[in-house]
Amino acid sequence: MAEYPQVGHDLLEGRRIVIGVSGGIAAYKTCGLVSALKKRGAEVRVVMTENATRFVTPLTFSVLTGAAVEYDMWAERAEDALTHISLQEFAEALLVCPATANIMGKVANGIADDLLTAGIMAASCPVGFAPAMNCEMWHKPAVQDNVAKLRERGCWIVGPCYGALASGAVGEGRLVGSQQLIACLERMLLEQQPPGIDLRGRKVLITGGPTREYMDPVRFLSNASSGKMGHALAEQAAAAGAEVTLISGASQQIAEALGFAGEFETVEVASAAEMLAAVQDNIAGVDVFIAAAAVVDYTFAEIAEQKIKKTAERLTVELGRTRDTVKWVAASPQRPQMVVGFAAESQDVVSNAAAKLADKKLDLIVANSIVEPGSGFGADTNRVSILGPDDFRADLPLMSKWAVAGAVLDEVARRLP
Ligand SMILES: Cc1cc2nc3c(=O)[nH]c(=O)nc-3n(C[C@H](O)[C@H](O)[C@H](O)COP(=O)(O)O)c2cc1C
Known part of the structure; x- marks a missing residue:
């Protein structure tokens, strides 16, 4: 790096x-x-x-x-x-x-x-x-x-x-x-001279954007992820010669408006369950899996078929956990050679990310603060630390998500056998 x-x-x-x-x-x-x-x-x-x-x-x-x-x-x-x-x-x-x-x-x-x-x-x-x-x-x-x-x-x-x-x-x-x-x-x-990262012949699967958990046909639980990081990763990996599929949650329109236009395939999904299913459908033969999506951790225990009327003063709903996509990939018999996670944290960014890295048995984790100015959801820039299980830690300065994607893929390419 x-x-x-x-x-x-x-x-x-x-x-x-x-x-x-x-x-x-x-x-x-x-x-x-x-x-x-x-x-x-x-x-x-x-x-x-x-x-x-x-x-x-x-x-x-x-x-x-x-x-x-x-x-x-x-x-x-x-x-x-x-x-x-x-x-x-x-x-x-x-x-x-x-x-x-x-x-x-x-x-x-x-x-x-x-x-x-x-x-x-x-x-x-x-x-x-x-x-x-x-x-x-x-x-x-x-x-x-x-x-x-x-x-x-x-x-x-x-x-x-x-x-x-x-x-x-x-x-x-x-x-x-x-x-x-x-x-x-x-x-x-940074004087990173071209030709840069080489991912020719590699298959890369990326998730990006927010997921949505619907309560009824109108209302959903989600977060402010724009999908820019996932799209930047997909675009950079494709530019480095990889065969790329992006599983994108509710961010395609934003990405199109921003002019992301790489040579990669996009699969659009809404919920965490759909995202996991799309990952399972596309995992065969993948060398690198990068989970940059902001997956909603909870889903409604019941989804109303019709719009819920606002008659009651209070509404109590029950939420259950969604399944963890990156954990499934890391434990799968078809586990790619590199499984990379993202951790968006509001406090103790690096220590929380390090715990996730170990718990989910990842090869790398990219930790970013969602409260620091210019970093996290929706911003064009991000300031991240990249952590590896071998005590590897690279603290990057604030830079565009496109450049962050380059730095992450640089490290991925370096670690691929
Ligand atoms: C309306 C108009 C639009 C032009 N757009 C382009 C362009 O997008 N790309 C390009 O290479 N040349 C374009 N040209 C031609 C260049 O202006 C021309 O080659 C010029 O000599 C370039 O000079 P420069 O390289 O010294 O700025 C355009 C010319 C005109 C009249």
């Missing part, structure tokens, strides 16, 4: 990030990225190509970053302005977002004819590209060759993903969502 130097802090706090903007229609989405990075406490500077200024004005980025935005290599500058040389001193990570076919072609071939490309050429920090373009353009051999060249030279390439494109077509070429962009920056800052 990589070293995580800033335990307890936000991984992005105070980090100096340069966002390069080139002239693609997705440039407007970069405003959201810059704003999200600022909210996480990063120091962000924006450098644009001249063509990018036709899509979004430098003023917009200047207001969002609170700093001057540079795009003209030949302009006379204030002392603290970024030049192609001072960018090298400032930047701890540089991400071009969106990255046009043109800018990737230029950088791959050593062309440095504007402020951004010259800055990239002079940069000594990790450099990433988030390509976004029409799918016909993306699949052109010239573009693919340039991307391969950049990757070979250690650049980070994040996306593009499949989806609706500005042209009206649907295909590969869409800018990935801001969670993935931020997670890429986080991993760049």
Whole structure:
């Protein structure tokens, strides 16, 4: 596992990030990225190509970053302005977002004819590209060759993903969502070089999201889990080459709205019993099982067929325990090589998680606080500790759920025989 130097802090706090903007229609989405990075406490500077200024004005980025935005290599500058040389001193990570076919072609071939490309050429920090373009353009051999060249030279390439494109077509070429962009920056800052995690040939089964226990056709007992962690794990495991199935409880719409779009199969379930049944149906041949779902522990002893009328002043219902999916998997004759649990706790996070790890005979447990700001249910970020039975303990800083998923899968891949 990589070293995580800033335990307890936000991984992005105070980090100096340069966002390069080139002239693609997705440039407007970069405003959201810059704003999200600022909210996480990063120091962000924006450098644009001249063509990018036709899509979004430098003023917009200047207001969002609170700093001057540079795009003209030949302009006379204030002392603290970024030049192609001072960018090298400032930047701890540089991400071009969106990255046009043109800018990737230029950088791959050593062309440095504007402020951004010259800055990239002079940069000594990790450099990433988030390509976004029409799918016909993306699949052109010239573009693919340039991307391969950049990757070979250690650049980070994040996306593009499949989806609706500005042209009206649907295909590969869409800018990935801001969670993935931020997670890429986080991993760049941690200097976890690509190609990253390798799960090729592995079968991974993941549960995510909340379950629902219905009392009648309308009312249910549930929790505030958004399903983001489960979807991030599924997306990352698929990106690492695994064959992935996600058993998702009531979170598919949220995930779709957030733009999770990996190559994985999703099985939608509602109750804990349905989740367990879906896991039992899909467990054969699985190498890694990760239980990230927030399964409701109690279910109604009786489920009314019709909506219960609100006539009585008080209503007493009886609850019984639901069955524990991860415990069933860990004790199953078809037990995968790695069984990973999640423990969402409101107090004594690590000791409670350690007890669960032992009780359920897990190979790893990911402990997270649901009361800490920016962590747990619904948040885009999480701060977790990963524990193993061999006294292994890694305390990770606050980072996006996508990056947490990467760290968990890193450890899983390391432990797989
Ligand atoms: C409306 C419009 C949208 C464009 N969108 C993209 C795009 O999404 N991706 C891309 O690679 N090029 C796109 N282009 C083409 C680039 O703007 C063009 O290749 C330009 O030279 C890029 O310059 P730059 O890389 O220096 O910013 C678009 C052009 C126009 C007019």
